[in-house]
Amino acid sequence: MQNVDKKAFIGLSSGHFMVDWYASILVPLYPLITAKLGISLSFISAIIAFGHMLSSMLQPLFGYISDKLRHRTFMFWGLIMSSIFIPLTVVSSSAGILTLFLVLGMCGNAFYHPQVTCLVNTFSYNNPKLAKYMGIFLGLGTIGYAIGPFCSSSAASLFGAHSLLAFSVPGILTAILIYFVVPKIPIGSVCTRKENFVSIMKEILGSKVILGLVLIAVVKSGVSISFGTYMPFLLEHHGFNLHQIGLIVTLFFTVSGVATMISPKIEEKIGGANVIRLSFFSILPLTLLTLFLLNIFPFLSAVLFIITGFFILLSVSVTLVSAQKLVSQNKGVISGIMQGFSWGLGALFLAPMGVIGQYFGVDKILVIMSLIAFLTGLFGISKELNEIFEKEADVNNS
Numbered sequence: 001m002q003n004v005d006k007k008a009f010i011g012l013s014s015g016h017f018m019v020d021w022y023a024s025i026l027v028p029l030y031p032l033i034t035a036k037l038g039i040s041l042s043f044i045s046a047i048i049a050f051g052h053m054l055s056s057m058l059q060p061l062f063g064y065i066s067d068k069l070r071h072r073t074f075m076f077w078g079l080i081m082s083s084i085f086i087p088l089t090v091v092s093s094s095a096g097i098l099t100l101f102l103v104l105g106m107c108g109n110a111f112y113h114p115q116v117t118c119l120v121n122t123f124s125y126n127n128p129k130l131a132k133y134m135g136i137f138l139g140l141g142t143i144g145y146a147i148g149p150f151c152s153s154s155a156a157s158l159f160g161a162h163s164l165l166a167f168s169v170p171g172i173l174t175a176i177l178i179y180f181v182v183p184k185i186p187i188g189s190v191c192t193r194k195e196n197f198v199s200i201m202k203e204i205l206g207s208k209v210i211l212g213l214v215l216i217a218v219v220k221s222g223v224s225i226s227f228g229t230y231m232p233f234l235l236e237h238h239g240f241n242l243h244q245i246g247l248i249v250t251l252f253f254t255v256s257g258v259a260t261m262i263s264p265k266i267e268e269k270i271g272g273a274n275v276i277r278l279s280f281f282s283i284l285p286l287t288l289l290t291l292f293l294l295n296i297f298p299f300l301s302a303v304l305f306i307i308t309g310f311f312i313l314l315s316v317s318v319t320l321v322s323a324q325k326l327v328s329q330n331k332g333v334i335s336g337i338m339q340g341f342s343w344g345l346g347a348l349f350l351a352p353m354g355v356i357g358q359y360f361g362v363d364k365i366l367v368i369m370s371l372i373a374f375l376t377g378l379f380g381i382s383k384e385l386n387e388i389f390e391k392e393a394d395v396n397n398s
Contacts, residue, residue, distance in 0.1 A: 005123040011178035012116050012123075013137045015079050017144035018174045019112045022082040022105065024148030025167065026089060028246070032161055039095050047099050049347075055106040056344025063114030063332030064197045074115040076179050081108025083171020090161045110340060117335035121324050122185065131264035135317035142257030142313065146250050153246070200330055204337065212385040213323045216276060216315065217338050219376045221346025223283065224312050226353055226369045228252065231305060234362045238294050240302070248302050252309035259310040263317050272318045272389035273381050279314035280377030286311065287370040291363050312373075322388060 026033075034044050066074050085105035092098035120137050124130045155163045195203070204210055231252070232245045240248070267275050286308040293301040320338050327334040353365045 005183065007181045008123040008183060009120065009133055009137070011181040012075075012120055013140050014174050015075070015112065015178045016116060016137055016141040018171050019079050019082050019109055019144075020141040021144035021148045021151070022086045022167075022171060023109055024145045025152035025164065026086060026102075027149045028153040029090065029156060029161060029164070032156070033090065033092070033098065037092065037095055037098060039098075043095065044098075047095075047102060051102050051106040052347060053344050054103060055110040056340045056347070058107070058110045059114050059336030059340025060201065060333050061197060061336070062111055063118065063334070063336030064200060064330065065332075066115035066118065067330050067332040072115070072119075072179065072182060072185065074111040075119065075182065076175055078108045078110070078112030078115075079171055079175040079178070081105060081111065083108075083168045083175065087164045087167045090164045113339050114332045114336035117320070117339060118324075118331040119182065119185070121321075121331055123183070129264075131267060131317055131321045134321050135261045135264045138317050138320070139257040139259075139261035142260055143254050146253030146257060150246060150250055197333075200333055204327055204330070204334060207326070208382060209384045209388055210323060210326060210334075212380060212382045213319045213326075214337060214342055216280075216319050216376060216380050217342035218345045219280070219373055219380070220312065220316065220319075221343045222349035223346075223369045223373050224256065224309075225343075225347055226349055226365060227305075227308070227312065229350060230353070230357060230362050230365050233357075234294070234366075235302070237362070238298055240298070244302075248306065251306045254309075255306050256309040256313040259312075259314045260316045263314050266314070267318055272322060273386050275318050276315040276381060277377045279311050280373045280380070282311040283308060284370040284374040287366050291366065326388065 030044055030048070034040075062074060082105050085101045085108065089098055089101045089105070092101055117134075117137070120134055121130060124133055152164060152167070155167070205214070228249060232249060235245045235248060263275055266278075270278070286304055290301050290304040290308065293304065320335070323334045323338050324331045349369065353369065356368065357365045
């Protein structure tokens, strides 16, 4: 068995860290950008939502195209686009220019993810430790996303918002690095199927097993996004200051990334289906305890919230690797579905949850999303899906 290409893996993972870092660096700067351009909160919210939805929903299509290419086009130019256009948003002279830069930067993110996630699989050469490497790859992206706001807010506070233009440099350098360390795509891994994109999507989503994995990914994304979005409002209401809230949210996503990295080890011990159950069953009791302690022991409550982040993303690499194995001819498409498309669908939870939070309190959002996660753990593992995990365990143990 051919060994994993370590240089390629390091390059791809470094790029994933950077592209997800760019995805979050603007978060603390939106109030500054809004004030500078004189635009409303609703307008910039619409731009952000449009950019995220476009980026997420286009990933399966970009994955379909990348499956048929031997070129590393999306890998290289995706990171270049994010590294150039995301920092440029801080010098936008109008709402139209802001929209253009933001959408182009987010499309760079959409270019990068499907092809590179597929290449982690390709350059593992069917190694049984693929889940370990995929976990590290995904975890580094989550950690990059977690520390992005801290880096950008610190730079803007010390040197002004224009200092973010210098943030383009590490991304461009990383893109050049991965261009030289990641080999050309082997011809045997290129998809030769003639079906069009719509036919392939129908075939993939027509499988009960794949739909089960997609359901798990959508709920995971929805819970993660909802907790990261609404918990700061609850923390502020209970006396936490801006710096404390920023640190707590950063640690929440960082711990989520660590969970993604070590989940393959846990899978070896208890199996893939039980990793998913552990992930989703743990969220509800931890959330209820977090909310109960928020008035009594706020520090302990914050710690429990951070720990909850560990369980929310615990099953990410397990479900992604299983999906790639089931759809081996279209790994780019399924990677786009499991990462981008599912994340976009998960973001749709924000709209109804926002209404619930406005009328019934933000704490009710966390309880409802935790309950949805619990029910997913209870009913999301179908008999067919359980059999897939059992077969994978037999192969890895043989």
